[in-house]
Amino acid sequence: MSEGVPEKRGDLARALRDAGITALLAFGLFLPLIGFQTITDIRNNLILTTRWPLLFAIVAVVGAGRLVYSLVLEPWLRQRTMRRVTVAPSSWRAAVGKWFTPFAIGFVIVYPVIIVALNGFGGAVKWIDNFGIQILIYVMLGWGLNIVVGLAGLLDLGYVAFYAVGAYSYALLAKTLGFSFWLLLPLAGILSSFWGILLGFPVLRLRGDYLAIVTLAFGEIIRIVIINWVDLTNGYAGITGIPRPTLFGIPFTANDDGFAAVFGLEFSPIYRVIFLYYIILALALLTAFVTVRLRRLPVGRAWEALREDEIACRSLGINTTNTKLTAFAMGAMFAGFAGSFFATRQGFISPESFTFLESATILSIVVLGGMGSQIGVAIAAIVMIGGTEIMRELDFLKQIFGPTFDPTQYRMLLFGFAMVLIMIWRPRGLISTREPSVFLKERKSISADLIGEGHG
């Protein structure tokens, strides 16, 4: 006991010192950012004002936060790590793992029915469209990018380019040639994977940061070509009136030959939304199914081996060029599918939908979910995209923060916050273990610290 007191005092002194340093840093950082403000007055003169109360309030909050962290949170965390013992994998976890996938698939299949039952026809559109379809598009894109980044270990920052190629292929071919959605869907996939191979060839010898930069540039090239090739793509104005998908030729319109009239139902936009929901669900499940299948085929194993050690791959007679190209092509194909679905769902596309931010969102879904993990990516997409949509619903916050408060503006802040948290607690993503593709006696998960992250 006698030793504890001086140690406590030392802790307090250290905590105070840390808090002081942190507050000083915060002061230095926020002085130009918050302390000074320039305002343009009526005569268009720039006036420098100061905001000392706000600055000192923030500095005080930061300093106090650091003090609390040093005095309360840090000892608690230290104790927790000391107390931590190896926990045997519990049986409930195994049970959850076994039943999670069938349950999740069952749930997404009956999701529209549940929503319609709960909200009625009118209220259900929003829930199926904004939550269901929107999230599923990103789940599918995440799974597609997962092939390139998670399995083959090639960092692709321009994935949205293939999404754009798919969307514009569908929009242009459907408008000019009048082909149906079902014919153009595979065609858009093929075109996208063609562009994937085209990108793949020059960047094959690049690794890591260099590969990331070139794919980033590629994404920008595609977007800028779309903006500037006005004759073909109509530039910034985008393409309108993209044909909607039909159910075996029956359109979802209010006309006499429309879906509602043919089946003797009252017209409602919900039918089309539900139809679209099931299309994207089928496409996403196809992506998942194909990826799971590919992982157990030689090409999938070669992708993972490539991520682990490229030189060893070549020493085993694997043509790494072709292997990388197939990964690029596969990933691009699924982006093309998703892109053509996006075009038919929106009925309107413009370059604004294919910015770098989209690539970054998809990549962060893959990284947060855990590279290579299907379920992890799906959960990350639900959290990130669903979270964004939920923020639109938080109207009650306006009563607290005033009528001008728009929670969706804080989307990126929350993205960043989620990223930081994940990097601290699960640096390899939500689900970071790897399931072996084949086993002799027993399938054992492989822990993340053994798994390579790829060279690029």
Added chain:
Amino acid sequence: MTAGSDTLLRVEHLTMRFGGLVAVDDLSFEARQGDITALIGPNGAGKTTVFNCITGFYKPSEGRLGLRHGDASAWGGLETLTGSGKRRLARADGTLYQLERMPEFLVTQQARVARTFQNIRLFPGMTALENLLVAQHNRLMLASGYTLLGIFGVPSYAAAERAAIDKARGWLERVGLLERADDPAGDLPYGAQRRLEIARAMCTDPLLLCLDEPAAGLNPRESAELNALLRTIRDEYAISILLIEHDMSVVMEISDHVVVLDYGVKIADGAPNAVRDDPKVIAAYLGVADEDVAKAEAEVGL
């Protein structure tokens, strides 16, 4: 230089320059079929460079690397092959390859030369079994119809995969890792990783197996096990081995033929016993000039 009747690999005038540095200088030697040929020499002698040239990881500055499949009479076509500028020459009595013209993956895939690495290069996040299946990639790829048939799960692919797993199981048993088949390769102890890497190289169905310091970091017992394994590979599977090694107990015990390199130049070539007593070799290893060998030997008590 005439090729002996049972020559498998012919290295002729191999030179490798890195800028101004000559790592390998006009090296010629032969590896005979069914032999364990050891390539030894002090650190920095250029042994691994020779390996990288043979396995296609480096393109030699000069020289010819001939490899023969089939009958020894196939060597007769070597000049034709060199003149044609092609990678391989298929004849009725066998096929000839010029390895320096091939990229590394074709050296393994077509010329059937497999290799291991000085610093082990397994796929640490994949299980031991998966490591051995990746090594059978090309055959499985063919069986899966380049993935198209495999996606639909055709029975012929399932059979091919079963065969591949059986082969992998056989090799895991041979190197004593059957119990750990489902463990990630990165979790295995060092000696086991070395054995697994040899098993993985064997799964590519090689005719010539190139091992870069397989005994490095092994204890004497593991080293003896390795000797037994290499002998089995030579005798039961009739596979020729080319070996870089520092551990003289391994070299002297199992090799049939030793080539000694020093500063990229061959200084001795012959049976292990003859090489061991060669004053030039001793001088190279002790780091003294030829004429001082006797003195140096007396000093170190040889």
